[in-house]
Amino acid sequence: MADTGETITYEELNARANQAAHLFRAEGAVAGDCIAILMTNAPAYFELAWGAQRSGLYYVCISTKFTAEEAAYVLGDSGAKVLMISGELGPLADELATLRPGLKIISVGPAVPGLRGYEGLRDAMPRTPIADESAGADLLYSSGTTGRPKGVKAPLPGGPPDAPNPLVALAAGFFGLAADSVYLSPAPLYHAAPLRWCMSVHRLGGTTVVMPKFEPEAYLQAVERYRATDTQVVPTMFVRMLKLPPETRARYDCSSLRTVIHAAAPCPIPIKEQMIEWWGPIIKEYYAGTEGNGFCALTSEEWLKKKGSVGRALLGVVHVCGEAGEELPVGQDGVIYFEGSTAFEYHNDPKKTAESRHPAHPDWSTLGDIGHVDADGYVYLTDRKAYMIISGGVNIYPQEVENLLVTHPKVADAAVFGVPNEEFGEEVKAVVQPLDWAEAGPALEAELMGFCRAHLSHVKCPRSIDFLEELPRHPTGKLYKRLLRDRYWGDRASRIV
Numbered sequence: 497m498a499d500t501g502e503t504i505t506y507e508e509l510n511a512r513a514n515q516a517a518h519l520f521r522a523e524g525a526v527a528g529d530c531i532a533i534l535m536t537n538a539p540a541y542f543e544l545a546w547g548a549q550r551s552g553l554y555y556v557c558i559s560t561k562f563t564a565e566e567a568a569y570v571l572g573d574s575g576a577k578v579l580m581i582s583g584e585l586g587p588l589a590d591e592l593a594t595l596r597p598g599l600k601i602i603s604v605g606p607a608v609p610g611l612r613g614y615e616g617l618r619d620a621m622p623r624t625p626i627a628d629e630s631a632g633a634d635l636l637y638s639s640g641t642t643g644r645p646k647g648v649k650a651p652l653p654g655g656p657p658d659a660p661n662p663l664v665a666l667a668a669g670f671f672g673l674a675a676d677s678v679y680l681s682p683a684p685l686y687h688a689a690p691l692r693w694c695m696s697v698h699r700l701g702g703t704t705v706v707m708p709k710f711e712p713e714a715y716l717q718a719v720e721r722y723r724a725t726d727t728q729v730v731p732t733m734f735v736r737m738l739k740l741p742p743e744t745r746a747r748y749d750c751s752s753l754r755t756v757i758h759a760a761a762p763c764p765i766p767i768k769e770q771m772i773e774w775w776g777p778i779i780k781e782y783y784a785g786t787e788g789n790g791f792c793a794l795t796s797e798e799w800l801k802k803k804g805s806v807g808r809a810l811l812g813v814v815h816v817c818g819e820a821g822e823e824l825p826v827g828q829d830g831v832i833y834f835e836g837s838t839a840f841e842y843h844n845d846p847k848k849t850a851e852s853r854h855p856a857h858p859d860w861s862t863l864g865d866i867g868h869v870d871a872d873g874y875v876y877l878t879d880r881k882a883y884m885i886i887s888g889g890v891n892i893y894p895q896e897v898e899n900l901l902v903t904h905p906k907v908a909d910a911a912v913f914g915v916p917n918e919e920f921g922e923e924v925k926a927v928v929q930p931l932d933w934a935e936a937g938p939a940l941e942a943e944l945m946g947f948c949r950a951h952l953s954h955v956k957c958p959r960s961i962d963f964l965e966e967l968p969r970h971p972t973g974k975l976y977k978r979l980l981r982d983r984y985w986g987d988r989a990s991r992i993v
Contacts, residue, residue, distance in 0.1 A: 497539065498680070498707040498718040504539045509546065509698075511623035516547025518621035519614075523600055525577045527552030527630055528652065532576035533686070534558040534567060534585065537708050540604050540614070541685045544580050545634075545695065550657035552630035556637065556647070557686040561970065564591035570637050570645055571596050573844055583608050631657045635843065636688045636786050647843030648786045658699060662791075662811060662838070667696045670793055670810060671780055672755050673726055677702035680724035682710040682733065684971045688786040689759060693728055702726075709971065712736040716748035723752040730973030731763035732909065734771050735902055739931060745774070753778055760973040762877055764899035765803050772796050781806055783875065785863040787852075790814070790834025792875050805874040812837035816869055821855045829868045829878050833860040866893070883977060885914035887922045892956050897926065897948065904947055906931050906940060909967045911975055912958065915984040926958035927980055929967045936963035 497503075504512075525531055531553055533544050548555035556574045558567050560582075571579060571592065579599055581589045583606030593601060593610075603611040631653045637645035653659065667673040679697045681704060683690040694704045705722045707715065710733055718724065737745065756771075756779045763781065772779055777796035783806035784791045792814070794807030812834035816824045824830040833854050840861070842848040854860035866884065867877040879893035886892075894912035901910035909929040914922035928944065930936050941961040948957040968976040 497537075498682075498705050498714070498722065502539060504542075506698075506701075509543055512540075512543035512618065513546035513550060514623050514625050515618045515621040516543050517551040517626045517629075519617055520547060520551050520553060520578065521626055522621070523578045523602075525551070525553055527628065527632075528554075530554040530556055530574050530576045530635060531578045531580065532556040532558055532571055532574065533580050534560065534588070535580065535582040535604060535686070536560055536584065537685050537706050538582070538605065539706075542694070542698070542704075543618075544604075545691065546657075546698075549632045549695075550629050551626060551632055552628070552652060552654075553632040554635040554649070554652075555632060556635045557691060558637070559686050559970075560585065560684065562645075564588055564595060566645065568592055568595035570647070571599060574635055574637075574647055578602065580604050580614060581608075581611075582606075583613075586611075629657055631655050631659060634688070634691065636691075638786065646845060646848060648788075648840055649843040650788065650838060650840050660699075663692055663788075664696045664699050666791065666793075666810060667693065668700060671726070671757060673697055673700055673702060675701035676725070678705060678722055678725045678752075679703065680705045680707070680715075680718055680722065680727040682707040682715050682718075682727070682729060684709075687971070689728060693757075697726075710736075712740055713744060716745070716750065719750050719753060720748045725752055726755045726757070727753065728757040728759070730758060730760040731767060732761070732969060732973045734758070734763065734767050735909070738767065738770055738774075739908065750775060755780060757782065759783065761975075762806075762895055762899065764902055766903045768799065769803075772800070783807060783877065784811075787840045787861070787863060788838040789840060789861045789863070790837045794874070798874075802870070802872075802874045805870075805876050807875060808873045809834070809875070814869055814873070814875055815854075815857075815860060816867065817854065824868075826871050827868055829866055831862050831881060832865050832867050832875065832877075833857075833862045835860045883913065885922050885924060887914065887917065887924065887955070888920040890955055892924060894924075897924065897952065897956055897958065900948060900951055901926060901928065901944065904944060906935060907944070909969065911967055911977055911980055913977055913981050915981070917959075923959045924957065925984065926961045927967065928961055928963055929965065930963060933963075933965050 535541050558570050579601045583603045586608040602614050604614040635649050637647045681690050681694050685691050697704050759782045779796045782793040790812030791810050792807040815833045816830040818824050818830050852861050864881045866881050879895040883894050897912040898910050901907050908931045911927045915925040917923040968979045
């Protein structure tokens, strides 16, 4: 753990994962069943995940940002047999016990009155493997940025629990992770990328260093303290580090870094340029989803020649299609589909699963992103299809405006979306998190609107700007834009579902 230095060896992780597997069997969870983990970042997270992975179980990792109602929905939808919950989330455990009667709930870490404690139960179990080991899989739910969380379910792989998988091959082959890696993970383990990449480092025999949460200066301290060689961040983390005073950034030695991976959200071109100037051409980007249906990536050297691209396909074949499903020519924006990669479904949601498939090619699937491909096969993302604003018949993609706003020195974060307009159907609205809350007000609104008009066509620019002390952004970088839009749409239906 980056903050405390608490360490668990591979030998101990292996034994505790065996004990967790025995515990899950004792609680009635057999291969094909599901258990849930609702925890803050802690070493026990990995022993539970590996315990489920070696038991042929699905393991659902639930966001600690969810309300009791949202978490109860995921528990019910997944059919989880057991919930492992951090002791510091005791009040949430009490609510879930009421909302999901009959669910077995076990506390991890600090004791919770009325709940059995994990550590005592674990320590009574054998440290040897269970008799019926087989590979499990994660069953991860979307963060609910555009509606109800959706569970992404792939078939259980079967076979040995540590069998190679495509992500491990990519981690080692393209990104260079290895047994000598010191991999710094600053994001919540309940999200797909931190969990899967940390477990991939485990498969490779490297060291993972986990932050309890991201703070820009604490992150730089951890890089220096642990001599991190590899790390994965999201663009909002880049932005927050770049907003630190230059003397603060210069205080920390980041020369140990050899690969910095970023993903999860589009990165504004000026932000990435500044990061490459600061850390050198060690930044590699990828575009993929929890669904695992495709994977694009590129190096800093490639990006500097193809600025704004998220790379070429390393898994799957990319197709860009129009509204009717027709393939579009090079350079033209459309829905991005991947062909020939991992099969998945949205758990208990056949309608959503069907909507993710191409109408004429059921083996092509989409994450709902809009973009285009250039003549060399590099993919460029425009925005999420669900976020597109239609104003007076003109299609406007908010990401372009957001990417510009965050480069303004007085802006910490920004969200752009459509709000009702009687004449045009929708108009462009921005909600900004100022770097200094004291500056929020009409003068800053006018300054930012002028800044937008100086760089973008007026039709794309916000008609008005509101301010919030903090935007509802997921710790993994994704914005809960639905929550912001709902404030302005009220009872009127928006196009985000």
